[in-house]
Amino acid sequence: METAAILIGSALIALVAVQVILGTVTSVLALSRQRKQNSLSDLFMMERIEAARARRERESQNAWNGFRKFVVRQKIEEAKGTASFYLEPHDGKPLPAFKPGQFLTFRLDVPDEPKPVIRCYSLSDGPRSDRYRVTIKRVPAPRKVPDAPPGLISNFFHDHIHEGDILDVRAPSGHFFMDTQAKPSAVLIAGGVGITPMVSMLRAIADSGSERQAVLFYGVRNGGDHALKAELKELSSNNRNIRIVTCYSGPRDGQDVKGQDYDEACRVSVDVMKEYLKTSNHRYFMCGPPPFMQSVTDQLGEWGVPADDIFSEAFGPASIKAKSEKPRDAVEPVAGGAAAVQVKVTFSRSGKEISWDVGKDSTLLELAESNGVEINSGCRTGGCGTCKVAFKSGSVKYESQPDCDIESGCGLACVACPDGDLVVDA
Numbered sequence: 001m002e003t004a005a006i007l008i009g010s011a012l013i014a015l016v017a018v019q020v021i022l023g024t025v026t027s028v029l030a031l032s033r034q035r036k037q038n039s040l041s042d043l044f045m046m047e048r049i050e051a052a053r054a055r056r057e058r059e060s061q062n063a064w065n066g067f068r069k070f071v072v073r074q075k076i077e078e079a080k081g082t083a084s085f086y087l088e089p090h091d092g093k094p095l096p097a098f099k100p101g102q103f104l105t106f107r108l109d110v111p112d113e114p115k116p117v118i119r120c121y122s123l124s125d126g127p128r129s130d131r132y133r134v135t136i137k138r139v140p141a142p143r144k145v146p147d148a149p150p151g152l153i154s155n156f157f158h159d160h161i162h163e164g165d166i167l168d169v170r171a172p173s174g175h176f177f178m179d180t181q182a183k184p185s186a187v188l189i190a191g192g193v194g195i196t197p198m199v200s201m202l203r204a205i206a207d208s209g210s211e212r213q214a215v216l217f218y219g220v221r222n223g224g225d226h227a228l229k230a231e232l233k234e235l236s237s238n239n240r241n242i243r244i245v246t247c248y249s250g251p252r253d254g255q256d257v258k259g260q261d262y263d264e265a266c267r268v269s270v271d272v273m274k275e276y277l278k279t280s281n282h283r284y285f286m287c288g289p290p291p292f293m294q295s296v297t298d299q300l301g302e303w304g305v306p307a308d309d310i311f312s313e314a315f316g317p318a319s320i321k322a323k324s325e326k327p328r329d330a331v332e333p334v335a336g337g338a339a340a341v342q343v344k345v346t347f348s349r350s351g352k353e354i355s356w357d358v359g360k361d362s363t364l365l366e367l368a369e370s371n372g373v374e375i376n377s378g379c380r381t382g383g384c385g386t387c388k389v390a391f392k393s394g395s396v397k398y399e400s401q402p403d404c405d406i407e408s409g410c411g412l413a414c415v416a417c418p419d420g421d422l423v424v425d426a
């Protein structure tokens with residue numbers, strides 16, 4: 001009886017011991033499985049972090065700050081006095097994508113010029129990772145000032161920049177661009193060399209497979225000035241959603257054939273557009289000489305196109321004003337004709353304090369220049385950012401919004417005017 005009890009007790013103890021051992025083994029196994037899982041998810045997380053880091057690095061390698069070296073790989077004559085320059089990054093690394101309509105900023109050392117000269121040129125091709133293209137027209141002396149020197153940089157590009165040369169170029173920028181995936185149909189209006197951003201937009205529509213409808217109205221004098229003709233023809237022939245209407249204002253007898261080289265013998269105007277467009281309900285993208293853009297902008301307004309649907313880029317130091325707008329800072333003249341308001345502009349580093357006539361003086365840059373205060377400048381249209389200055393106090397307002405990003409407390413002198421007393425760090 002006693003032996004049986006001992007046996008049963010031992011068996012029970014053995015059972016409990018087996019259970020304890022089994023329980024311990026199970027929890028050790030579970031713990032190890034959990035550890036394995038944790039280390040796998042740690043690994044997965046680390047891989048994701050590494051992939052994100054590599055992606056960020058790749059992206060930041062593509063984009064660049066300041067100037068990057070580009071080799072002129074090809075220079076091609078496109079029309080009389082207009083040439084395209086194909087630019088490849090000297091470092092051979094891929095280029096960041098840009099938005100069709102944006103421009104590049106160049107810095108050139110020109111003999112006899114005391115400082116490097118800055119100019120902007122629109123990208124005239126669709127985004128590609130291997131090269132950029134700009135298309136530049138020679139600028140002659142103004143008709144009214146025939147003795148003035150011709151345009152410095154446009155002619156320098158034509159006469160002195162050759163295949164194999166290396167140029168300093170800032171990354172693409174600018175707020176004038178097209179979203180190729182947007183739905184509303186687009187009307188593109190180009191005068192002369194203002195065709196460059198439009199070709200970029202059409203090429204981007206075609207290359208991205210976008211179904212956005214686009215009609216381009218392109219105005220030039222005659223076939224001699226008709227830049228990028230073959231490329232435009234190819235774009236409209238191969239893409240059902242792209243239509244091009246070319247207007248020659250003075251076709252050459254015996255050389256320019258209507259229906260073959262051009263569509264209409266007139267200037268681009270809303271009257272021509274009405275013949276091709278069923279309604280005025282589109283988004284309008286416009287680039288060309290300032291008087292041309294002013295005139296078309298006014299006509300579009302009269303046709304009922306809201307100002308918000310018109311996007312434009314000015315190539316020269318001029319800006320487009322809606323017809324109804326009052327002159328900038330217009331103030332009632334006081335008796336005797338004197339300007340009603342003056343504000344004080346202090347250039348702190350130069351130690352100069354100058355009165356600004358509201359409604360009379362033009363830009364902060366011109367005020368500085370006419371008073372011997374040095375501020376570097378480039379495009380003089382609020383695009384390249386060269387004339388950026390910091391303000392110690394006060395603020396500025398703009399006739400037309402700058403085309404580049406500006407930190408708070410700074411401004412672009414070429415398009416700014418003081419909004420009250422101002423202290424400029426220059």
Ligand SMILES: Cc1cc2nc3c(=O)[nH]c(=O)nc-3n(C[C@H](O)[C@H](O)[C@H](O)COP(=O)(O)OP(=O)(O)OC[C@H]3O[C@@H](n4cnc5c(N)ncnc54)[C@H](O)[C@@H]3O)c2cc1C
Nearest residue numbers: 120121122136137140141148149150151152153154196315
């Ligand atoms: C965003 C943007 C994009 C652009 N894209 C393009 C583009 O794709 N293609 C293109 O061809 N251009 C483009 N431009 C225009 C380009 O940047 C230059 O403004 C243009 O090439 C003229 O520069 P320039 O150095 O040749 O002329 P400048 O030397 O600046 O001269 C301009 C004019 O002033 C005259 N002038 C010079 N000195 C005097 C004087 N003492 N008295 C009177 N007149 C004088 C010159 O004869 C000339 O007519 C773009 C401009 C901007 C802002």
